[in-house]
Amino acid sequence: MSTKFVSSSIDWEKEGKQVGDLRVQWSDNLVPLGYHAVPLIYFRKGQGPNVLLLGGVHGDEFEGPSSLMRLIQNIDPEKVSGKIMIIPALNRPAVSVSERNSPLDGKNMNRSFPGNAQGTPTELISCHIESVVIPNCDAVIDLHSGGKASYFTPCTLVTEVANREVMKASLELAEEFGLPTLWKLGEYNDDRSVNSAAARNAVPMIAAELGGGGGSSPELTRASEEGLYRCLAQLEVYPNPFEEELVQGTRIARTVYTEDLNQCIFAPGRGLFDRDCKAGSYVQQGDVAGYFHWLEEPERASVTIRFPNSGFVLAHLNRGMVNRGEMLFLITQETEFNS
Ligand SMILES: [Zn+2]
Structure with missing residues (x-):
């Protein structure tokens, strides 16, 4: 072997x-x-x-x-x-x-x-x-x-x-x-x-x-x-x-x-992820997920992050400073197995 x-x-x-x-x-x-x-x-x-x-x-x-x-x-x-x-x-x-x-x-x-x-x-x-x-x-x-x-x-x-x-x-x-x-x-x-x-x-x-x-x-x-x-x-x-x-x-x-990766939330830039929701939650479209602060450019207004779809939050990012493109929330939909 x-x-x-x-x-x-x-x-x-x-x-x-x-x-x-x-x-x-x-x-x-x-x-x-x-x-x-x-x-x-x-x-x-x-x-x-x-x-x-x-x-x-x-x-x-x-x-x-x-x-x-x-x-x-x-x-x-x-x-x-x-x-x-x-x-x-x-x-x-x-x-x-x-x-x-x-x-x-x-x-x-x-x-x-x-x-x-x-x-x-x-x-x-x-x-x-x-x-x-x-x-x-x-x-x-x-x-x-x-x-x-x-x-x-x-x-x-x-x-x-x-x-x-x-x-x-x-x-x-x-x-x-x-x-x-x-x-x-x-x-x-x-x-x-x-x-x-x-x-x-x-x-x-x-x-x-x-x-x-x-x-x-x-x-x-x-x-x-x-x-x-x-x-x-x-x-x-x-x-x-x-x-x-x-x-x-x-x-x-x-x-x-994962129905659609576009349902997940990604960091819009280099900044501070101020999370206001945790993995294991059911969320509704429009619910506040957290805030995004331009910590290195504080003259810019912070962004309120909202869930783009209803669903089940399977995972969240667990750190503060993040880069553009990092997944902040992994959002899933309920389904069944066809076995
Ligand atoms: Zn692993």
Whole structure:
């Protein structure tokens, strides 16, 4: 299981728990000879599905990696039925510096699929994941949040695909993960993401957005931990250790999608975003979303920002000074899945 410049230290046939690396060959000042390590933890016992759990695709989103590290400590390899592969920091160079993109090549992992086997470190990793790892998986879960820049109301993401079986399995995972909002990725889905890599391989997948802000929320880290165990139990690869406590997820209350990117609100220039609405709100057309202040040109009158359409605010930008074109609010419409 390797591409030309990415290999691993794992013995895929061996049963038990192994702690190893994906080894990315990239010679630079930091590692002139050797490899850049992406930690990989592998559990295998008996027969059963092969499940891939990912975090740290973006390096400043920590709720997912925290919950995955809890699983790595606590999964008993004797109770596994199949294979569980956990990569808690897929873009490890980015996670190491708490930045969205990799410091090695400046690239955004979730805009780099299907990758390039002869490319830069981020592309080498995404190519390996799409062409070697995901094709051998029965399910993929990829944990995100808004990072330092944004805040998302907690939601799971499922890509709408024509394959009914894949859709059904993905929606079942979303139900088990147990967050109140389901975000359907359709027309405006970026096909350079892990979600698209799974869709191209016809592998069931959910992603999750677990808040944001660049730190980690205790409630959402716990929700992610419990959701992961419910999904592993639903896939019959690992029993839910919380079952006796009857920890239930939240039922999905709404499914939303991006109807039109023009419904989103973008910064009109370089200035101060004075937000007056938060993610998770239903808004009406014309409601005040916030104010935009020309902090560097205070002789200019501030702008009152209003919602151009009614809808559900899925995410908001979580910083003050912003640049023209930055998305201030991600506004979605309710929909249903045709499964
Ligand atoms: Zn992310």
